[in-house]
Amino acid sequence: MREDEMNNGARSELRIGAAMVGGDAPVKPDVVAVTGAGGFIGSHLVEALLARGHRVKALVHYTGRGTHGWLDTFSADQLAAIDVHSGDIRDRGTVQRLVEDASVVYHLAALVGIPYSYLAPQSYVETNVVGTLNVLESARTVGTPRVVVTSTSEVYGTAVTVPMTEAHRLRGQSPYSASKIGADKLAESYHLSFGLPVVTLRPFNTYGPRQSTRAVIPTIISQLAAGTGRIELGATKPTRDLLFVADTAAAFIAAGTAPAEAVLGQVFQAATGQETSVGELVRRIAGIFGVTPEIVVTEQRLRPSNSEVERLLGDSTRLRRHTGWQPLSSLDDGLKTTVEWFLDPGNLSRYRADRAV
Template sequence: MTTPASATTPATTPGPAPAPRTAAVTGAEGFIGSHLVEALVAAGHRVRAMVQYNSFSSFGWLETLPKEVLDEVEVVLGDVRDPGSVNGLVRGAEAVYHLAALIAIPYSYRAPHSYVETNVTGTLNVLEAVRHLEIPRLVHTSTSETYGTARTVPITEDHPINTQSPYAASKAGGDRLADSYHASFGTPVVTLRPFNTYGPRQSMRAVIPTVIGQLAAGKRTITLGDLRPTRDFTYAEDTAAAFLAVGTAPAGAVVGRTLNAGTGGEISVGDLVALIGKLMDAEVEVVQDEKRVRPADSEVMRLVCDAGRLRAATGWAPAHSLEEGLARTIEFFRDPANLARYKTDLYNV
């Protein structure tokens, strides 16, 4: 006689689901930071999100995320320039994504001290907290601006660093600190160096929202700076996916490395304007505004990415073409509620 399996095999009761991994994010209220928070939650993480303290208790772009996303997010008001704020944010996290930074290049000509305080000292505070609290992974954010105008293309991670603005110099300073902490203390840091990211929620200090925002507001004569520089534009969701890739990859594949994230394509600002005009079915006249032109030796004329090392280490590749990403960005700005958040008549520094 065959004995029923139930008589010989003890019944098993499924155990509790594993707790979601906690990820801490600085700069979470910003453009890329808010997209990263969404991506982390979608991947099953619980997120502790630092928003720069302000008396309005504004959570920035996090306030626009769906409720089901925000239910998995703990918002912490603080400041990366304050070590205590940073320690409280990262304690107990499995991974820290450091995106907090001052980013506007034109404003860095006016207020370079503030860039050093946030982008260098702030990064130092994050590194110290990760080191002493023994956090398993830190993803530090760099920028393609640290390369300056391309000397060879596409730009690999071996390209010389050539900082042509105070902003770029401050970011390179943070990068060097990250490298030194890995070399000196074994801090488990990986540096992601995104090229130009664009998409919904981006500030109008950047060229794509500047063009789309002005056209969405009904203008057909728009003001810009130099139309000659070329850039490698990556859609925001793809950049967020790159952060998640280096934050979750095996340590041996990424820790201690700097990895570029970009599409490998380039387009001039002038051709970009023409493409946006075509997608928005608008005849566009461009007027050059001298306020928007960088000093001659500070303008970065060409940036195009080689992301081969990131792809080999993590499998990451962009999922959106430039046309697809622009179409989704145009849709965002054409929503009156979104457009109302922007001051399309002002030069956004």
């Protein structure tokens, strides 16, 4: 399956506020910081934080065009509550300016996409490992009250036992996953060595509106939308635990707002406890379109054989017990919402269905 991790009703933007975060947690107008704020999950998290009344300091990757990723699609009212910082997670000064005065730092900035990590592994280390070091060291310097670090279910590699708990062994089956293991363990070391108030969240395979077509669900949708009756994919047998992005955003907020004694220094995974194969995903999404496509497995979309993660199935008992979080979106509802979003011509025009890396 040479696709990015299957990462990741009403439109997603409206559903985020409905995901459960520790019951009826009070809305606080604190200033919070989000790295990777212009990305897929980061932009949804920013929306959810704004809905709770926060002001958000948002780090987006600097470009000469002055673009801010998915934040460019936000309303004027939303943007009024966001302090956008254009910069690079690899620059310590940029990161330290971002985290000053923030009550919580949500660190989501990362170089994603497993296929590209085979081509440019050094860039993954510099962004994902060194970038995380910059966040941790900056938070340590300014005394940030809480840092939520993003890990991933890819740190586990193929499941040895299921359902997988936070104690499952780690295995770097791609340069991407190895870089995330490095970031994950750096966060652990900063808590144990310096007492930094860190929480590490390992979401399973997040999907939903705004996801890159490097991930398999947008790949399937965009190819079906092209109307050729043919879908090019990698392996179709691997299974994933698929989490709708609204629920992932809620998991981040749960980790950032739960009582300190319940979460600091701990690792939590957000998962549904259900697994779905790539082939089953095609069947369900094609059913929404009302078509029966031809599936073509191409060499370009296959991972190297020893790098393929065959099975991921998570257990979120710890996160549920410590924070009250729970996923609210069924797979069918989440897929319908995602298809609806991608079929909007303005959204679909941002993607290329033929892009495999």
